[in-house]
Amino acid sequence: MNFILDKMHIRDPILGAIEISPAELKIIETSQMQRLHYIKQLGFSYLVYPGANNTRFEHSLGAMHITKEISKNIFHENIEELNCAALLHDIGHGPFSHQFDFVLKKYLHTNHEEIGKQLIKSTEISDIISDSGMSLHKVLNFMSGKSKGIVISGSIGADRIDYLMRDSRYTGVAYGVIDYNRIKSKLTIFKRNIAVYEGGIVGAESMLMARYFMFSSVYLHHTTLIIDQMFAKALIHAIEDNLIDINEAKTFTDSMLFNLLLSMPDNDLVKRINERRLYKRAFYKEFDNSEINVNEKYISEELEKFGLGEDDYVISMSHFKPEDDKISVLDRSGKLVGTLNEVSPLISTLQDTLKNRSKLIVACDSKNAKRIGEMLNKILSFK
Numbered sequence: 001m002n003f004i005l006d007k008m009h010i011r012d013p014i015l016g017a018i019e020i021s022p023a024e025l026k027i028i029e030t031s032q033m034q035r036l037h038y039i040k041q042l043g044f045s046y047l048v049y050p051g052a053n054n055t056r057f058e059h060s061l062g063a064m065h066i067t068k069e070i071s072k073n074i075f076h077e078n079i080e081e082l083n084c085a086a087l088l089h090d091i092g093h094g095p096f097s098h099q100f101d102f103v104l105k106k107y108l109h110t111n112h113e114e115i116g117k118q119l120i121k122s123t124e125i126s127d128i129i130s131d132s133g134m135s136l137h138k139v140l141n142f143m144s145g146k147s148k149g150i151v152i153s154g155s156i157g158a159d160r161i162d163y164l165m166r167d168s169r170y171t172g173v174a175y176g177v178i179d180y181n182r183i184k185s186k187l188t189i190f191k192r193n194i195a196v197y198e199g200g201i202v203g204a205e206s207m208l209m210a211r212y213f214m215f216s217s218v219y220l221h222h223t224t225l226i227i228d229q230m231f232a233k234a235l236i237h238a239i240e241d242n243l244i245d246i247n248e249a250k251t252f253t254d255s256m257l258f259n260l261l262l263s264m265p266d267n268d269l270v271k272r273i274n275e276r277r278l279y280k281r282a283f284y285k286e287f288d289n290s291e292i293n294v295n296e297k298y299i300s301e302e303l304e305k306f307g308l309g310e311d312d313y314v315i316s317m318s319h320f321k322p323e324d325d326k327i328s329v330l331d332r333s334g335k336l337v338g339t340l341n342e343v344s345p346l347i348s349t350l351q352d353t354l355k356n357r358s359k360l361i362v363a364c365d366s367k368n369a370k371r372i373g374e375m376l377n378k379i380l381s382f383k
Contacts, residue, residue: 230278
């Protein structure tokens with residue numbers, strides 16, 4: 001990206017020229033926003049897809065740009081507070097994005113959305129908003145998805161549209177390609193939620209399908225899930241040994257946290273990630289939740305009986321959450337036709353198929369993988 005100062009634009013590889021206002025530029029130049037340059041959107045996915053180095057910063061700009069276009073189509077006006085809410089929606093993310101979320105929940109009993117709001121209220125960003133004649137209260141409400149903020153966080157909102165297009169481009173995975181221009185022109189608001197006109201059904205279907213395929217091939221890629229669990233164990237050890245202050249760490253960049261963990265003694269899991277000596281799959285199963293009640297504690301106990309130490313294995317249990325928001329479909333006059341899953345057999349079938357699907361992965365050092373796999377196949381029975 002490069003600044004074109006005379007026209008107040010930022011050049012983006014996905015969306016082209018993103019126009020920014022003076023107030024938005026001031027927010028962009030704050031240290032809190034600049035930190036997002038150093039937070040990868042896709043965490044450790046770059047170890048699987050080498051091009052996956054896109055950041056929260058560029059995603060925030062993209063979400064703001066798409067919000068402007070959608071809101072102009074729906075509300076026929078430029079709403080400054082809504083634009084700022086989109087720009088700031090990810091400002092509370094910790095290092096490695098969603099890989100840090102479990103720390104916020106487990107130890108601080110909060111999430112990156114709430115941290116983002118507190119960050120805005122306690123820094124110069126609140127002054128920039130107020131001095132520009134905007135309402136801080138409106139910005140924070142829009143960030144929560146209230147009122148017109150649904151165009152940012154809704155099922156077919158700006159946040160989701162941007163990350164699907166952006167992640168698809170940077171990973172080189174074509175499944176995330178969507179017809180953005182078609183979708184944005186067919187969106188509206190119905191009963192305080194984002195809805196789609198009948199003419200946009202195919203576009204909405206393609207977007208939800210793209211989300212499913214991106215989850216299958218990128219977000220829930222087995223190698224990435226293994227790395228995430230290796231990193232999580234290393235981070236938990238550092239926190240519980242009082243080697244890391246969580247309140248301090250939540251403001252770190254990716255490299256700050258990773259290098260700090262790497263410098264700690266007896267942290268073989270992080271060293272393995274750094275050298276890409278990753279644990280290998282010993283057991284892998286996609287299954288319907290009705291087939292088995294998988295107990296991770298039981299699996300851990302069996303692995304440790306087998307002779308593995310706590311850090312000699314990782315367990316990943318992931319669930320694909322299908323799009324279960326009720327997306328209303330309207331005819332040209334604005335009358336309700338039904339929900340998307342009611343009028344689209346494709347989406348209905350997809351939701352029914354995925355709503356109870358889970359993925360279990362157990363990984364360890366390659367020298368133990370075969371024996372561990374054989375043992376787990378014996379003790380875990382699936383229908």
